[in-house]
Amino acid sequence: MTHQVRAVVAKGKGAPVSLETILVPDPGPGEALVQVQACGVCHTDLHYREGGINDDFPFLLGHEAAGVVESVGEGVTDVAPGDFVILNWRAVCGNCRACLRGRPWYCFNTHNAKQKMTLADGTELSPALGIGAFAEKTLVAAGQCTKVDPAVSPAVAGLLGCGVMAGIGAAINTGNVGRGDTVAVIGCGGVGDAAVVGANLAGAARIIAVDIDERKLATARTLGATHTVNSRETDAVEAIRELTGGHGADVVIEAVGRPETYKQAFYARDLAGTVVLVGVPTPDMKLELPLIDVFGRGGSLKSSWYGDCLPSRDFPMLIDLHLQGRLPLDAFVTETIALDDVEKAFERMHGGDVLRSVVVF
Numbered sequence: 519m520t521h522q523v524r525a526v527v528a529k530g531k532g533a534p535v536s537l538e539t540i541l542v543p544d545p546g547p548g549e550a551l552v553q554v555q556a557c558g559v560c561h562t563d564l565h566y567r568e569g570g571i572n573d574d575f576p577f578l579l580g581h582e583a584a585g586v587v588e589s590v591g592e593g594v595t596d597v598a599p600g601d602f603v604i605l606n607w608r609a610v611c612g613n614c615r616a617c618l619r620g621r622p623w624y625c626f627n628t629h630n631a632k633q634k635m636t637l638a639d640g641t642e643l644s645p646a647l648g649i650g651a652f653a654e655k656t657l658v659a660a661g662q663c664t665k666v667d668p669a670v671s672p673a674v675a676g677l678l679g680c681g682v683m684a685g686i687g688a689a690i691n692t693g694n695v696g697r698g699d700t701v702a703v704i705g706c707g708g709v710g711d712a713a714v715v716g717a718n719l720a721g722a723a724r725i726i727a728v729d730i731d732e733r734k735l736a737t738a739r740t741l742g743a744t745h746t747v748n749s750r751e752t753d754a755v756e757a758i759r760e761l762t763g764g765h766g767a768d769v770v771i772e773a774v775g776r777p778e779t780y781k782q783a784f785y786a787r788d789l790a791g792t793v794v795l796v797g798v799p800t801p802d803m804k805l806e807l808p809l810i811d812v813f814g815r816g817g818s819l820k821s822s823w824y825g826d827c828l829p830s831r832d833f834p835m836l837i838d839l840h841l842q843g844r845l846p847l848d849a850f851v852t853e854t855i856a857l858d859d860v861e862k863a864f865e866r867m868h869g870g871d872v873l874r875s876v877v878v879f
């Protein structure tokens with residue numbers, strides 16, 4: 519059987535998204551069909567629409583989602599119809615060189631659904647991050663479904679599926695923030711604020727939030743930032759150094775994805791400190807740094823893919839912490855919207871008005 523559902527599609531570079539009826543096949547071997555209950559609007563969706571990821575239009579957007587498994591294909595044993603799940607874009611294969619070395623959070627061969635979802639005329643869709651969840655139903659690999667406690671609200675849970683996990687993980691997994699560390703986060707949107715929350719959870723002594731928008735800094739303060747720097751008015755590197763005894767922070771997390779903010783992160787860390795790049799640059803961006811500084815400042819320069827998370831390990835744990843009142847994930851849901859409001863939500867994101875707009879079905 520093929521399911522006809524409404525979905526948000528980006529048809530061409532830079533063009534506004536449109537609401538389309540798409541065709542979703544029943545799950546084949548290893549696949550699951552999920553009734554989407556909520557899906558957040560992430561900056562990466564906008565990158566797709568702008569052609570900043572690749573040119574495989576049309577894209578079925580949406581990838582920060584939670585929902586209920588409707589049916590599963592042959593051989594699926596880990597999830598069953600009725601399970602409440604967060605969708606992930608790291609269904610680990612178990613066989614690639616990363617998995618075999620015991621580092622599945624780097625898995626180089628993650629699974630997605632094999633069958634294609636299409637437009638009504640049969641044109642194949644490219645689902646954003648192999649998910650495509652601005653749709654009433656979506657087809658994924660069963661391993662992309664991670665079961666969590668259904669007591670959590672779907673709008674909150676879905677955010678862990680991408681941006682919030684990327685940010686928390688950038689701090690606790692990639693940056694390995696520990697008790698007493700000083701941390702700076704450059705760019706305090708959904709991802710950067712989640713890094714603030716992650717640094718707080720890990721016991722950082724000082725958390726410096728940097729943004730060019732006062733509203734974002736105000737939110738970062740409510741989420742655990744101990745200091746804020748408006749880098750439109752103040753030199754971010756100098757300010758971070760001043761707040762860390764003149765040395766720079768132990769861990770600096772870049773959550774914008776631009777060469778100039780990466781440079782700030784590079785120079786705002788202490789000697790032998792760590793830079794974590796979680797912001798996603800576009801293919802045309804270039805970085806120029808004196809090689810002597812790369813050597814002379816030591817430490818490590820890391821990228822964080824999806825917060826180096828392992829969904830099966832991290833999602834249930836973080837949802838449990840949230841339900842215990844120890845992780846303010848609900849603060850990331852600025853507004854809930856309808857499926858046909860995604861284009862408006864992009865504008866609001868662009869205007870810096872929201873941490874996350876979440877489509878609720």
Ligand SMILES: NC(=O)c1ccc[n+]([C@@H]2O[C@H](COP(=O)([O-])OP(=O)(O)OC[C@H]3O[C@@H](n4cnc5c(N)ncnc54)[C@H](O)[C@@H]3O)[C@@H](O)[C@H]2O)c1
Pocket residue numbers: 560561562565680681684704705706707708709710728729730731734749773774775779795796797798799822823824825867870872873
């Ligand atoms: N690595 C991953 O796995 C992963 C996952 C999800 C998203 N991302 C990326 O993370 C980045 C942030 O995503 P988001 O959803 O939080 O976006 P967002 O638009 O909500 O937030 C970006 C923030 O950066 C601030 N900013 C912009 N220019 C700045 C500058 N020059 N200096 C300081 N702050 C500046 C903005 O005011 C805003 O608060 C994006 O590049 C997104 O694609 C990465």
Ligand SMILES: [Zn+2]
Pocket residue numbers: 610611612613614615616617618622624625626627628
């Ligand atoms: Zn693998």
Ligand SMILES: [Zn+2]
Pocket residue numbers: 560561562563581582680681
């Ligand atoms: Zn995302």
